Amino acid sequence: MSVSIRDAGQEQLIVATGLYKSFGGEPILLDVGVEVFRGRILGIIGPGGVGKSLLMKMLAGLVEPDAGDVTVLGQSLQSLNASGLARVRDRMGFLFQNYALFDFMDVGQNIAFPLEQMGVPKAEITRRVAERLAEVELPGIERLFPNELAGGLKKRVALARATIAGAPILLYDDPTAGLDPVTSSKIFELIRRLHRPDGATVIVGHDIDRMVAVCDEWLLLHEGAVLFRGTTEEGRASSHEVLKTFFMETGMLGAAA
Amino acid sequence: MSSLAPTPATAEPQKRAKRPIPRQSKANRPLLYPLAAFRRGATLFLETLLWCIKPGALKRRRRQILEQLFVIGNKSVVFITVTLGVLGLISVFQVLVQVERILPDFSMIGPAFIQIMTREFAPTMAGLMIATRVGSGIAAEIGSMVVTEQVDALRMCNADPVDYLVMPRFVASVIQTTLLSIYGCVIGVASGFIAAGLFWNIPAGTFFNLQLVAYGDVVSGLMKAVAYGMAVPIVAAQAGLETSGGSEGVGTATTRAVVNASFSVVVLDFLLSGFSFLFLSKGPM
Structure with a gap:
């Protein structure tokens, strides 16, 4: 229907x-x-x-x-076709329920990944990753790996990755699945x-x-x-x-x- | 938002099965499973080859290829050393025990053993070891990425999983299977000589004799190594990419990868041995 x-x-x-x-x-x-x-x-x-x-x-x-x-x-x-779908996906960001952070990459590499795929210059990627991490209130955690983060932090990193390409x-x-009320409110504030x-x-x-x-x-x-x-x-x-x-x-x- | 027209609140909830359930495809019939799986595997193989020959693709994925070269080599080298070492020792020992009953002359044992190691044992044993050790790793790694939605995340970031996950493993596996087959041949022959020298006092000059090794044997061995190196990551990656469910699904995919990769090594061995017998030169090196 x-x-x-x-x-x-x-x-x-x-x-x-x-x-x-x-x-x-x-x-x-x-x-x-x-x-x-x-x-x-x-x-x-x-x-x-x-x-x-x-x-x-x-x-x-x-x-x-x-x-x-x-x-x-x-x-x-x-x-x-695949390239047409890629062009459409360039204009979409997706936050997965279970974060879907790449466990073989650190936080910085995870967030930078969509920009790397788009061919953005390295210096700009570094700047934008730092900016986006500051925006989700997680500055300076670029070198940590996803398995070192708590659920709420993972969610915010995933949010940063989903939105970094603008x-x-x-x-x-x-x-906000499985998150505490305070973190949930922060996540929705970020989404807004x-x-x-x-x-x-x-x-x-x-x-x-x-x-x-x-x-x-x-x-x-x-x-x-x-x-x-x-x-x-x-x-x-x-x-x-x-x-x-x-x-x-x-x-x-x-x-x- | 005043123009919005919500569903009338009094409306009955949607009735189920409004549309007919689509017919199950022929591939869902058990007898056609292997054919459908083979077709999907062949498609994945062609896709991977296309990514390999794309201009700049190998350079772009250089880092991942180097990582996989290290992983595959690191995972397999001890395994292959032990397996082919023991196989060389036992084979030569058993052959000499039998030959001793019939022939007084052991001079052809070394050359015959080197020939069979070159064209058969080294590549096939290395292929089987890589099928179990590396195939399981590839299936588990990709399978767990599928169930944790990391493969979907790759797609959303416009990274093709075949390009990003399969191609580097494919290239690394072809290189490492070939190198490990050559290495395994050396280890097998050397350990065979240990048995021959220790228990039957066969001199090194008699054992290490290449008179029976033809060009065809070398080409056949290398051809098999390359074929196994191609087949194992494709079969394993296919199992990984088709993982469904949670951790149980990853376990099932890993088992399927090991069984199918080992099976593909055996089938390829049969086909390529027949091809070598019919078409490759048997002339001496």
Whole structure:
């Protein structure tokens, strides 16, 4: 089911239609549609195992859907060859749920990697890595290896790597999973700061209390389909049983009260 | 945001199985697994070759290639020294025990042993050792990168995993398997001589005689070493890249890599031995 958001004044940076994916004959996503508009922050929420991270990977072209199409910046990912996909990914940053830091590289090399792949001169890479580390409040840890860092620090390093290239489209897969409340708040503050008004941000998460302060729009996945899409106010106003239960349990309705 | 039209709150949740489940591909049928795996392996091999011949690719990945040369050599050299050393000792000892019953003359034992070491034992034993020692390492390393999403992160940073992970291991493996086969041949022959000299007093001049070693034997041995050096990292990397699940998946991929890489060495040995027998010169060096 694709729920359409009509907003003629906004340009869509990501459009996904009719996404279907099954594993071993078991359908996970059923006809899911997503639209992400320029300047907006979309929060994708839903119960665990519903296919949120899978959907996120489809938006980045990392997982191919069995059916449906993903268009990013006007280009259909399914029709692109490797170099075309690379050009689109140059304009995307992705924060992975489990950090996905390269364990054979130190922090500095991890953050510098996207810039190296883009052929940025070495001196500029060094400067930008130092700047970005300062921005995520981890200055001077370039020489440490990921296995020497705690979870919150790893997340911030992964955030620095995802955003160092200055990509307009940023995808965050559960950015605060397993983190303490203070670190979670810092991460969301960074996400808000790093969001570009001319770009778009998509956040998959469960930390709805903190996501409320950041997200403009919501997409609720339920049983493999889009159950709701709209603004925070529209979510709170809904009388749909599943929606109410989900938002109540996650504190979103409580925040409104 | 007033123009947004959310899903009507009263709408029933989406019903499952709205679309028919796509039919399973033919490759999912158990009998066709090996064929599908072979096709994927061949595709990976061609992709890796394309990355190798891309202008500047080897220079760009020089650091990773040097690292892998060190890793593969470091992992295998002791293993190959011990294996081929023991194999040389035991083979010559057992052959001499049998030959002693039939022939009074041991002068051809050394030349025959050098010939079989050159064309068969050294490259194939080195290939099998590299299949187990290095193949398992490649599959485990790439497999754990897959399950921890590091391979996806490479893709998001526009680094092709074949270029970044497979190609350096492929190049290093071809070089090291060839060098280690030559080294293994020297170790095997030297330890064979120890058995021959110690227990049967065969002089070095009689044992180290190359009269039976033809050009074809040398070419056959080198050809096998290069072929194994190509096959092992491809088979292992394929197992690693196709890892699914968590640590159990990495374990399964590692086992699959060792079994398939060893199997590919044996099959290649059979094919290349036949090729050498039919087409390569048997003239003396």
